[in-house]
Amino acid sequence: xxxxxxxxxxxxxxxxxxxxxxxxxxxxxxxxxxxxxxxxxxxxxxxxxxxxxxxxxxxxxxxxxxxxxxxxxxxxxxxxxxxxxxxxxxxxxxxxxxxxxxxxxxxxxxxxxxxxxxxxxxxxxxxxxxxxxxxxxxxxxxxxxxxxxxxxxxxxxxxxxxxxxxxxxxxxxxxxxxxxxxxxxxxxxxxxxxxxxxxxxxxxxxxxxxxxxxxxxxxxxxxxxxxxxxxxxxxxxxxxxxxxxxxxxxxxxxxxxxxxxxxxxxxxxxxxxxxxxxxxxxxxxxxxxxxxxxxxxxxxxxxxxxxxxxxxxxxxxxxxxxxxxxxxxxxxxxxxxxxxxxxxxxxxxxxxxxx
Amino acid sequence: xxxxxxxxxxxxxxxxxxxxxxxxxxxxxxxxxxxxxxxxxxxxxxxxxxxxxxxxxxxxxxxxxxxxxxxxxxxxxxxxxxxxxxxxxxxxxxxxxxxxxxxxxxxxxxxxxxxxxxxxxxxxxxxxxxxxxxxxxxxxxxxxxxxxxxxxxxxxxxxxxxxxxxxxxxxxxxxxxxxxxxxxxxxxxxxxxxxxxxxxxxxxxxxxxxxxxxxxxxxxxxxxxxxxxxxxxxxxxxxxxxxxxxxxxxxxxxxxxxxxxxxxxxxxxxxxxxxxxxxxxxxxxxxxxxxxxxxxxxxxxxxx
Numbered sequence: 031x032x033x034x035x036x037x038x039x040x041x042x043x044x045x046x047x048x049x050x051x052x053x054x055x056x057x058x059x060x061x062x063x064x065x066x067x068x069x070x071x072x073x074x075x076x077x078x079x080x081x082x083x084x085x086x087x088x089x090x091x092x093x094x095x096x097x098x099x100x101x102x103x104x105x106x107x108x109x110x111x112x113x114x115x116x117x118x119x120x121x122x123x124x125x126x127x128x129x130x131x132x133x134x135x136x137x138x139x140x141x142x143x144x145x146x147x148x149x150x151x152x153x154x155x156x157x158x159x160x161x162x163x164x165x166x167x168x169x170x171x172x173x174x175x176x177x178x179x180x181x182x183x184x185x186x187x188x189x190x191x192x193x194x195x196x197x198x199x200x201x202x203x204x205x206x207x208x209x210x211x212x213x214x215x216x217x218x219x220x221x222x223x224x225x226x227x228x229x230x231x232x233x234x235x236x237x238x239x240x241x242x243x244x245x246x247x248x249x250x251x252x253x254x255x256x257x258x259x260x261x262x263x264x265x266x267x268x269x270x271x272x273x274x275x276x277x278x279x280x281x282x283x284x285x286x287x288x289x290x291x292x293x294x295x296x297x298x299x300x301x302x303x304x305x306x307x308x309x310x311x312x313x314x315x316x317x318x319x320x321x322x323x324x325x326x327x328x329x330x331x332x333x334x335x336x337x338x339x340x341x342x343x344x345x346x347x348x349x350x351x352x353x354x355x356x357x358x359x360x361x362x363x364x365x366x367x368x369x370x371x372x373x374x375x376x377x378x379x380x381x382x383x384x385x
Numbered sequence: 386x387x388x389x390x391x392x393x394x395x396x397x398x399x400x401x402x403x404x405x406x407x408x409x410x411x412x413x414x415x416x417x418x419x420x421x422x423x424x425x426x427x428x429x430x431x432x433x434x435x436x437x438x439x440x441x442x443x444x445x446x447x448x449x450x451x452x453x454x455x456x457x458x459x460x461x462x463x464x465x466x467x468x469x470x471x472x473x474x475x476x477x478x479x480x481x482x483x484x485x486x487x488x489x490x491x492x493x494x495x496x497x498x499x500x501x502x503x504x505x506x507x508x509x510x511x512x513x514x515x516x517x518x519x520x521x522x523x524x525x526x527x528x529x530x531x532x533x534x535x536x537x538x539x540x541x542x543x544x545x546x547x548x549x550x551x552x553x554x555x556x557x558x559x560x561x562x563x564x565x566x567x568x569x570x571x572x573x574x575x576x577x578x579x580x581x582x583x584x585x586x587x588x589x590x591x592x593x594x595x596x597x598x599x600x601x602x603x604x605x606x607x608x609x610x611x612x613x614x615x616x617x618x619x620x621x622x623x624x625x626x627x628x629x630x631x632x633x634x635x636x637x638x639x640x641x642x643x644x645x646x647x648x649x650x651x652x653x654x655x656x657x658x659x660x661x662x663x664x665x666x667x668x669x670x671x672x673x674x675x676x677x678x679x680x681x682x683x684x685x686x687x688x689x
Contacts, residue, residue, distance in 0.1 A: 092485045167624045171665035182658035335504035342497035350478040
């Protein structure tokens with residue numbers, strides 16, 4: 031087998047994932063507006079949940095704060111691209127350069143990546159030396175701080191009223207492209223020595239430190255990368271909706287994105303992607319049922335709210351019956367005897383195959 | 386001096402509510418290593434149990450209209466049943482799961498309860514008139530003290546005293562403390578795990594039931610999210626106080642009550658809107674200085 035082929039086989043997981051998502055993206059060619067919206071939202075969530083995975087999956091520490099980075103990213107994008115006339119009236123606390131210009135999309139996304147990463151670096155320096163539960167609570171406190179600041183800092187975020195006039199340039203294919211980018215970045219981190227050392231510390235912190243893994247530093251790297259990817263998701267979200275308030279970036283979104291990661295299987299990249307797709311599918315089915323199905327004159331419909339309850343139930347059932355998620359912590363690989371899958375999997379050793 | 390004392394009384398009263406909620410969360414954490422986000426929703430369940438189930442905007446009291454010696458036990462009983470049900474359906478199958486998994490499961494439970502209440506009672510907040518006479522103020526010297534704050538404080542002290550007696554003097558209480566110290570060892574020595582855990586859920590249900598009555602009397606309104614902020618602050622109180630230590634939970638509850646009230650009173654007006662940001666920044670600070678809390682529990686130190 032050629033070197034190129036072997037390399038391809040070794041790193042097949044991200045490519046397969048992108049391919050599968052591409053097939054799903056194909057629905058946008060045949061579907062109406064509602065399908066476009068659903069797909070775009072789903073791909074943005076892939077970006078966010080993959081971002082979550084980079085930190086939570088590799089370090090084993092649950093972070094409730096990543097949605098806070100999404101909020102920071104979304105606002106960074108909005109500052110860059112919202113209508114100058116709006117910004118000059120409502121957001122007078124912004125630098126003049128931002129107030130008077132409407133920057134291009136790429137600049138908005140760049141801002142949505144860099145600003146959350148910087149904040150994550152500062153925060154991470156402080157809290158990454160905490161372990162386990164304490165770190166989770168600290169990220170949780172961070173989410174509340176972000177929410178409180180963005181909801182009240184009127185001159186920069188328009189407070190509880192919304193920022194309008196953000197160009198809605200993100201559709202299903204743009205979102206898909208960024209989802210692919212996020213997957214590649216997450217995979218790149220996962221197979222790098224940083225990712226490997228971090229997962230070692232997740233599985234056994236003491237043994238990892240004893241093997242000269244700088245646990246705190248590795249966590250910080252993952253935290254910053256995770257914030258950058260999640261922030262990018264936030265930027266996409268702003269450019270998709272065109273209107274921005276603080277409300278969506280709070281506990282409920284934090285819950286749903288963590289739910290997606292857990293349902294899919296938090297220990298693998300495949301799990302992160304599969305979780306988003308599966309939960310989106312469940313929610314869509316419940317949404318259709320809530321709207322009602324016409325059955326010989328009468329409409330049978332689930333009562334409003336069953337969508338959320340259904341999601342909660344699915345989540346609880348998965349935790350009980352499949353604690354490692356749909357992916358069971360494994361990565362997606364082609365079922366082949368010739369190819370030796372090298373995708374890392376900490377939870378379940380890959381079966382040995384001759385290459 | 387008078388305004389400060391007034392604030393202090395507010396702080397103690399708010400702190401005692403947080404302390405009660407934190408005790409409920411801390412008790413379960415001590416034994417199960419479960420950080421129970423759904424505890425706030427137990428409070429919601431207790432509050433909604435007061436009224437006639439319907440989606441109407443105006444709420445009519447049902448159990449809430451009963452005489453108090455009958456009503457308080459009934460509300461507590463309903464919350465206990467809710468708590469035991471969540472244990473039986475969700476947490477019991479997850480006994481071997483890790484602490485983060487349990488926490489996420491409790492998130493799911495919380496989500497289900499909130500939306501269940503939403504479905505049954507509608508999304509709009511409801512006004513209820515429960516013991517509104519308790520909000521009248523009494524004068525002590527120059528201080529105006531709402532009756533309810535005194536009641537809250539007394540109830541908190543009584544419950545804490547009762548819980549302490551239960552844990553120290555009764556066989557079941559001693560078993561619970563043993564289980565909190567080292568669950569597996571306690572099981573080897575004949576402590577029945579599920580009984581002890583059930584007791585812990587029941588006690589946290591009683592605490593949640595009482596808190597639901599206190600907060601409903603104070604605010605006079607119900608909403609399906611009413612328990613969430615309480616649980617959030619209490620949850621932080623548990624961590625600040627020291628996870629796994631009940632004394633810590635109480636200390637943490639009063640600390641958070643004090644911080645929130647004093648920030649509200651003494652922050653400059655421009656910054657007052659950012660009260661929660663300051664409060665939670667302080668929480669991060671406390672964690673950085675004392676990662677295992679103000680009153681660290683001996684048994685939660687991780688051993689190699």
